[in-house]
Amino acid sequence: MTHPAKDLSHSELRQRTVDGRGLADIRLLQMDDGPGRGQRLLQCRNAVGVTIEIAVDRGFDIASLLWRGVNIGWNSANALPWPLNSADAENGVGFYRNFDGFIVTCGLDHIGGAREGDASHFIHKHRKQVYYPLHGRISAQRATISGYGINWECDVPEIWAEAVIRQSSVFGENLVLHRRIKLDVFSGKIRIDDKVENRGFRPTPHAILYHVNFGYPFLNENIRLSGDIDAGLMHTFNAEDKRADDDYVDYFQEFPLKSDRDLVTVGLQNKSFAGDVNLKMSFSCQSLPKFGIWRAFQSGVYALGLEPTNPQIHDEKQKQCLQTLAAQESKNYSLEIEISS
Template identity: 65%
Template sequence: MQVEDGPGRGQRLFILRNSTGLGLEIAVDRGFDICSATWRGVNIGWNSANNLPWPPNSVDAEDGVGFYRNLDGFIVTCGLDHFGAAGRSDATHFMHKHRKEVFNPLHGRISSQRATISGYGIEWEKDAPVIWAEGVVRQSSVFGENLVLRRRVEVEVFGGTIRINDIVENRGFRPTPHAILYHVNFGYPFLDETIRIAGNLEPSQMEMFNSENKAPRDNFIDYFSEIPVATDTSEVVVELCNETIGGGIRTQLVFDRDNLPDFGIWRAFQSGVYALAFEPMRRASRETELLPGERASYRLGLNLMS
């Protein structure tokens, strides 16, 4: 569909619904990210007052924090060459006289890029049939990076599982820094003061989270904290549970720590924002630099259940 009114007028959305009450919206023109998620009529994801503005505001504005003028949605992808605070980095590897440095806005550029649709439909022939949509998103500059994200989103027809399969490829001819972070944002009413965390994380960190005050407050200052993963397996499972709504709802995030080795939680319990984010990530480094034609693959799973 296409949005026809309000701040998001003109942008394209995919709407996915399955037989068990799982609903998603994919913002095709906003990095092919998942902008809305509901489970049996209960809102799971987070949406801000920004209301998916289109065209998006410049991420370079306001000293590089223009990202906050756009931030909205259940899953917001950060990257593809940088995430985190705005700043400058060396760009001499691109070999151009006017490009000695590159400016990196807060959380990168990919979430404000529009996608090319590759296809969509339903695959009935599988043992577990899926609704699927695919898109290609490019982040590029002349004498700069040329990174392509190929994304496939799947939803089980008869289950509560969402899968995101991403491939990032360096389509340029120079080595290019690469970083990616998945901002998985939970919101009200699934997020409230009773929410609890469980899974493959450092136990003391989970105990601290479960005992702290998670109610919205006018003077709360948001913060991010990295949390060590506590499992010997490559697959990491982190769960949020709210026993007080919809008869009890659980959401599991599943990711591969071989490709997404670090994890953190963003607490934004300020009134009028009120969000909580799980953030698996891969930082930029010499080891994660992509050579020409090189690819990096990522898999993310979300299981919704009552």
């Protein structure tokens, strides 16, 4: 459905809603109660019923996604805690004490399980090994906001927010994530554009994973998968029992991408509530060549994760990461999500 205001000029829109808040808004808020007290959120809403919250102090990730008042993203019992628990705690799985939200970025120097790696590339006498906690540290870093607002005068009016997030250590990595998030005013399109830059003067291991998480009620036993992925695995997923189970053991499964184009799309559909909801996620298989699905249907967790990634390549004997960013080198990534009925 086309929004009736979509084809009006900026001047005509201002005649009807002088500051635009009748159609869209973005506000910097601070949580004042509960486990997340003290952290900053950028709350955005558009004209067609999309609301997102950007967790400024948690990697500038998107903490929640609502579609016309219906929850699409995933929420855990952690409730966006602040201050964050140490990622290094509990033998490297402190991540689980913080894990919550629609999009959680993993990296920037490590993804996957906790492990140790060689630190000789940092050439320091007290740093022989690097400890990598589960899924890295970037999601636990505070952002410096570069700006935010609504651009009404571009061809496609958009709500936007930009920030810089740094992951660093003395005699260690100095990696910077430049992130821009935009939400179209008149459609359900959300786009994340990232640049990861090695600001240090030594080569540094690099990997990134977008943990895109879905929860109830969008996630229920009727959800279906589609897109440019292995047809057999997709059919198996769609036929599975997806009800919550007290004894369900979560697992990750890689799904090979199947497309002759660089831009691939993976979709989720649920035709059983809120008038049929369709969600599409698009990304470049050149910059994010691997994709997998995390099933976590255990009662009290009940989550589904879609995970495009630029993975690490390890030399297990030498405990070295073979994928690095050279000094001053950068890589670009983008992820687009579109939701509609």
